[in-house]
Amino acid sequence: MITLEKVRQRAQADANTYGYFLHPDPDFLNDLLEGLRRNEERYGYPLCPCRLGSGNFDFDRDIICPCDYRDPDVQEFGCCYCALFMRKDLYEGKTPIRPIPERRPPDKQARAYATGTGGSVITEKMPAMARVTMKGPSQIKKGLWYCKQCGYVCFREDPPYVCPVCKAKREMFEPLIVSANMKG
Amino acid sequence: MITLEKVRQRAQADANTYGYFLHPDPDFLNDLLEGLRRNEERYGYPLCPCRLGSGNFDFDRDIICPCDYRDPDVQEFGCCYCALFMRKDLYEGKTPIRPIPERRPPDKQARAYATGTGGSVITEKMPAMARVTMKGPSQIKKGLWYCKQCGYVCFREDPPYVCPVCKAKREMFEPLIVSANMKG
Amino acid sequence: MITLEKVRQRAQADANTYGYFLHPDPDFLNDLLEGLRRNEERYGYPLCPCRLGSGNFDFDRDIICPCDYRDPDVQEFGCCYCALFMRKDLYEGKTPIRPIPERRPPDKQARAYATGTGGSVITEKMPAMARVTMKGPSQIKKGLWYCKQCGYVCFREDPPYVCPVCKAKREMFEPLIVSANMKG
Numbered sequence: 001m002i003t004l005e006k007v008r009q010r011a012q013a014d015a016n017t018y019g020y021f022l023h024p025d026p027d028f029l030n031d032l033l034e035g036l037r038r039n040e041e042r043y044g045y046p047l048c049p050c051r052l053g054s055g056n057f058d059f060d061r062d063i064i065c066p067c068d069y070r071d072p073d074v075q076e077f078g079c080c081y082c083a084l085f086m087r088k089d090l091y092e093g094k095t096p097i098r099p100i101p102e103r104r105p106p107d108k109q110a111r112a113y114a115t116g117t118g119g120s121v122i123t124e125k126m127p128a129m130a131r132v133t134m135k136g137p138s139q140i141k142k143g144l145w146y147c148k149q150c151g152y153v154c155f156r157e158d159p160p161y162v163c164p165v166c167k168a169k170r171e172m173f174e175p176l177i178v179s180a181n182m183k184g
Numbered sequence: 185m186i187t188l189e190k191v192r193q194r195a196q197a198d199a200n201t202y203g204y205f206l207h208p209d210p211d212f213l214n215d216l217l218e219g220l221r222r223n224e225e226r227y228g229y230p231l232c233p234c235r236l237g238s239g240n241f242d243f244d245r246d247i248i249c250p251c252d253y254r255d256p257d258v259q260e261f262g263c264c265y266c267a268l269f270m271r272k273d274l275y276e277g278k279t280p281i282r283p284i285p286e287r288r289p290p291d292k293q294a295r296a297y298a299t300g301t302g303g304s305v306i307t308e309k310m311p312a313m314a315r316v317t318m319k320g321p322s323q324i325k326k327g328l329w330y331c332k333q334c335g336y337v338c339f340r341e342d343p344p345y346v347c348p349v350c351k352a353k354r355e356m357f358e359p360l361i362v363s364a365n366m367k368g
Numbered sequence: 369m370i371t372l373e374k375v376r377q378r379a380q381a382d383a384n385t386y387g388y389f390l391h392p393d394p395d396f397l398n399d400l401l402e403g404l405r406r407n408e409e410r411y412g413y414p415l416c417p418c419r420l421g422s423g424n425f426d427f428d429r430d431i432i433c434p435c436d437y438r439d440p441d442v443q444e445f446g447c448c449y450c451a452l453f454m455r456k457d458l459y460e461g462k463t464p465i466r467p468i469p470e471r472r473p474p475d476k477q478a479r480a481y482a483t484g485t486g487g488s489v490i491t492e493k494m495p496a497m498a499r500v501t502m503k504g505p506s507q508i509k510k511g512l513w514y515c516k517q518c519g520y521v522c523f524r525e526d527p528p529y530v531c532p533v534c535k536a537k538r539e540m541f542e543p544l545i546v547s548a549n550m551k552g
Contacts, residue, residue, distance in 0.1 A: 010259060010353075014350065016202055016271075017351070020384070061333065144337070144362075154334070160335070166434050167382040328521070339544055344518070348520075
């Protein structure tokens with residue numbers, strides 16, 4: 001069973017690693033964490049509590065918390081889309097917490113609406129057909145990428161927005177082609 | 185030569201990265217760091233000062249500081265097995281520092297006892313035979329793993345307990361099979 | 369266009385991840401960030417504002433900010449070569465900020481002088497010949513490396529000085545040879 005405490009510990013550990021802070025309002029924070037807990041119980045992964053999931057892991061991957069958009073959003077706006085993670089100045093009230101624009105590409109959002117039935121309020125009665133027609137895992141091609149600046153290697157369908165190791169921007173990533181040394 | 189200062193700097197740098205704190209008691213901390221220093225001098229790697237090493241790098245790998253168990257232990261209990269690394273609330277005395285259970289699998293512990301002779305007090309006179317019978321490096325198969333959530337890639341015998349980049353749990357890791365593109 | 373604000377946000381995000389602080393003097397800090405901004409505009413990458421670049425990405429890679437030398441320098445001396453990133457005790461004035469020795473190998477520095485024309489003051493009129501004679505990207509062989517301690521994988525011409533995940537020293541890195549599983 002996934003407890004609220006486990007979800008809180010993971011979020012806090014993640015915040016610590018990046019020097020972020022969790023939302024200062026305990027009730028607001030609890031609601032977000034409870035949303036994460038419920039989503040993890042339902043889907044098997046902690047889907048963002050403020051977004052619409054499809055129930056397909058590979059399709060939802062970019063909005064599993066911490067989402068792909070968190071780091072660029074905290075860098076640019078001071079907090080993530082949900083306001084779960086934020087910079088110190090927002091946490092301390094020195095900078096106001098404002099709604100920030102959705103960075104997820106509109107076509108991904110649209111496809112999630114077409115196939116899923118709405119994030120935290122997904123109904124179990126969703127017709128099986130709806131899922132079948134969505135872009136499935138087999139169509140999502142993953143590959144190795146590396147950061148030209150620091151060498152960080154990851155395996156994803158596209159490179160991260162920000163290198164988690166050196167903070168280089170997405171353009172610094174290139175596909176990593178592994179060639180086998182053949183003898184024979 | 186490995187100085188206490190170098191050991192301290194590395195531990196502090198590591199604590200900073202993860203938002204952890206080193207044990208607040210200077211004497212207790214010094215003892216742990218001195219244990220690390222002595223182990224590094226003896227084995228060539230900073231084996232956990234509170235555990236039993238075998239002297240075989242690949243077998244001991246999971247208990248080289250920072251050990252495999254540190255991050256899940258700090259997440260769950262607030263500090264690592266040694267109490268070298270801890271959360272802010274424990275560091276500041278707001279939460280008491282309590283002994284935590286050993287997360288290393290009992291069979292690994294048992295095998296370390298059978299082959300090694302006891303962490304910081306290993307004797308040079310240990311019979312060579314003892315080492316030969318232990319599960320050696322050649323039997324420890326390493327492979328590539330990736331985090332399905334963020335794409336982090338690592339090369340280990342098994343996946344980490346917690347993804348160091350996104351804090352996803354171990355279950356999010358899958359083997360990464362590299363297939364060569366052949367032209368003929 | 370690269371704004372000073374973007375450069376500042378990236379540096380701050382990077383500092384947060386590693387528990388570092390940016391130089392406390394706002395004017396000094398602004399000069400460094402402005403140097404980074406100008407370099408990024410000129411070269412396409414944020415070359416260290418205190419070093420001499422060649423204009424060749426692969427040759428300059430080790431001195432793109434955050435440079436390869438930052439983490440060992442902060443560990444050993446408390447701040448990086450530029451004093452852009454530093455430890456808390458230096459940031460708070462408890463330890464004085466002193467100039468630190470250049471860790472970049474002298475031969476790399478010398479070759480940068482022979483081919484480049486000087487970091488922030490590079491002239492567009494530099495003869496094409498100069499660049500041709502330098503060690504080019506095709507001669508810089510990159511490979512996969514992994515940290516024997518934590519398993520971190522990266523793709524670089526040589527391993528990092530410090531593992532970004534577990535802080536193991538460079539000697540803990542080994543080449544990672546990927547062998548293809550052949551069936552026939």
